Amino acid sequence: MNFDVLTFGRVSIDLYSKNIGAEFNDIKELTTSIGGSPTNIAVGSQRLGLKTGLFSAVGPDPTGGFIINTLKDEGVDITHVQTINNTTSTAVICGIIPPDRFPLIFYRDNAPDEKITIDHTEKINFSRYRSFLMSGTALAVEPARSAALYATEKAKEAAIPVILDIDFRAISWKDIRTHGIVLRQYLTQCNIVIGTEEELLSVFLEDSNQVSIKESAITDPTISGNVNEAIAKVMKFGVDLLLVKTGAEGVVAYHKDGTVEKVPGFKVDPVNILGAGDSFAAGFLYGYLNGWDTYKSCRLANACGAWMVTKQGCCNFAPYYEEIIQFIENKGGF
Template identity: 50%
Template sequence: MDKQKDVLTIGRSSIDLYSQQVGADFVDIKGFDAFVGGSPLNIATGCSRLGLTCSLFTGVGQDKVGDFILNFLEKEKIDTSHVPRIPGARSSAVVLGIQPPDRFPLVYYRDNCADIQITIDHALQIAFEDYRLVEISATALSKEPSKSTVFFSVEKAYSENVPVVLDIDFRADQWHDVRAFGLNVRAILPKVKIAIGTEEEILAAMLKDQSQITIEHQQISAPKITGDVNQAIKSILETGVEVLLVKRGAQGVTVYTSKGEIIEVPGFPVEPLNVLGAGDAFASGFIYGYLQGWSLYKACRMGNASGAQVVLQSGCANFMPTLDESMDFIKSHGGF
């Protein structure tokens, strides 16, 4: 039977408040622009704008922020039938500063957040076999009941031969112990076909000592992590992952496969305004190319193009490119 839908993404959703004063120190911010966020929401939006049929599995509160998030998703033609309103919980929020070229501090408000309250009962309402691909965010493993729900969802997708993509998505302050992040990621990797992460996230997945992590200027999304990245890559592939995509910022992406292939995929040279969300844009572009049956190289170039366009903007999901915009961008920058 043909799959009825293209992509199901699972995990965080939030209202994101981005500083209106680009370059200002956080204490000098005078106002914020309200966008939506959360890695799985961003990826679903990027995929939808490229023409894929997408569903999001997350939770929102019975509050106005939940209304804000759902209104955006519906306008973006993203299926919200698996976005329950969670009684007694609040929709998530993130406050972000923008200080190019390399400081992007952020503060999460995720106490009693609704997206962590998705349950196995919610997951039982999903026909995983209808999807061509399931994408999950590792942050959704940080607390129960979301943790068990994601493991259950991955098990269901795996049993239906639906490929699972894992965004390693390391946010140190969301874990009671950063070593627990690696334990959970390593536990789920055997049922993951494609994993995506920065070098720091890949090191975090194999973390042995908390002293390996340093976070400066509250850059939760960009910690400094010491360790042997080549050994960490090897360890991830040994879990059964078929493809590991290592995001290297402006340098592009390096693809590692379980067959021993290493493919260097160059990025697109641009002057970034805001790098937050670039990885989610990459994932959406890559997923689009992957589901078109493109080579890993071409799919990653598509991902790099999405990321390069989003870093020129002050937000993420709200600025994901359309298919025509991406194709024009790629053509104007030398082609695939």
Template identity: 50%
Template sequence: MQENNRKYDILTIGRSSIDLYSNDIGSPFVDITSFGAFVGGSPLNIAVGCKRLGLNTGFLTAVGNDQVGKFILNFLNKEGINTSSIPTITTARSSAVILGIEPPDRFPLVYYRDNCADIQVNLEHIRQADISQYRSVMFSGTAFSKDPSRTAMFYAIEEAKKQGAVTALDIDFRADQWFDPLAFGVTIRAALPYMDFVLGTEEEILAAFMTDPKQLEIKHQQISAPEIRGNIDSAIQEILRKGVKTLIVKRGAEGASIFRPGEEEVKVPGFPVEVINVLGAGDSFAAGFMYGFLQGWDLYKAVRMANATGAIMVTKHGCANFMATLEEAIAFADSKGGL
């Protein structure tokens, strides 16, 4: 791990959006009467989570020359996140997501990402972000889905490794953002050998090694929670064989597992809570883990922190707007047995 002699602790790269969450919790999507306006996108959520926990954080995305882009930037600037490298793309639009909330297990969503600005992040934007200022860089799977962002992500990986930054990948599988679901695996597998940490659910890990689109099934338009058939043990070992130093498998209420080459699985218990909304929980998990790791904690304690921040998020209405502060996360963990 890099010593804390760089200007920033972490840079996250990728999606940003305005998120319209149903205010009618429990109602079917067709019966929704109003929405709450928040910000979202997995890398944006992680950036906010990291900043609220106390990390000096930068975020690289792109926004359109529109009111939605101004909405996103206004929120990020108020949070104190470094947005100095975020470009405005005049030929594209900031993206939007509409989400239903039907706990405990239905969370349908609709993406509006045609000609979206964040997928226009290019090589020059990576150069302007100056990765040498960062101790760590968090990548997100959807940013690899189309060019020019795809090539920019591989360039950012090169720069991160050259600068000695810690690299982490949130698998972030969104099937409808790829021209073919198998293309996701082909692309992600090319990035895996350069990652110090990989974080994903069992379904996302299986998606990285799908060989037949029929293995994938999306019910109730839950794009973020597909059902994927496959051998999870084999997929986990394949990731480790790619050279990944640490794989963290998110297992929801059960907590998470740590896998490292040549070592036994380490299970880290979660924190039981009543679920309102699972969307964003994985992003909050990632923020909690990166905070713990960058503090120099051992992996077990860092993942335990991740479980705590993830558990807090599932009790909330939205994503980034409700990310926990360090004080909230520690108090929550202490109330349930501690880290």
């Protein structure tokens, strides 16, 4: 079987608060899902109709078994989800306190996805895939960083597009300046880059004091800097397309030829912003790999992101194709 996309990076069990609005200390019930940006993108893309695979790792524990079983149920190919001995599968606890407080607590001591090696990458036949999506967080530590770079080399040799979701997580980097150094080098290998304005600024960080993280909201940091300068710098690396997510406003697409497209979002009442960016990426991939133009692909992506912020979780609430098309039609169409 051939596949539309292979995603690389973290997979976890996510425990979401069922008590919307409750302070973290007052959470009484949790619901289970799987998570991690590349995992959410793989599941979201699969639900829309693409054939997806995940390159990641779990530990030899019941949590890893839960993750593998859930991926199978979603139809995501697990051929390259490794089980690595002497590691512990990742877990995340997520609070939901609308409108703007979504604390996350990560349990990633001895995380298996950080132990992925070049030898694991060697087993992948990239000619079976139509695209390769890299999560920026997967570049944070060795040996996973070298495995990721080698996977990207193999994707380039197979002449398939490389998509980078910047996915900035300050806690994943011992020195956040390293994040910028590594990402700037990686940008030279990318065809498409996806990120928020803050994530674009993160690529050019010079001082850790530029980053402010409030109440464990590590997926939504405040970063100081000049966004327009960051956008111009990214485009100088030669990427074909840069998608800058601007929340409820939608997305701005910057093309290699200098064309700029503003693609509006969809108005909804948000419950939980976690996973919205991953759902966006899944929607864009569906349109892009089906030959849609950038505007239509981004409208689908915006719809998927808007859908997700109304839900109480991440990929376990990702829309199926018929659902999201009806959502778009109900809000005025493409």
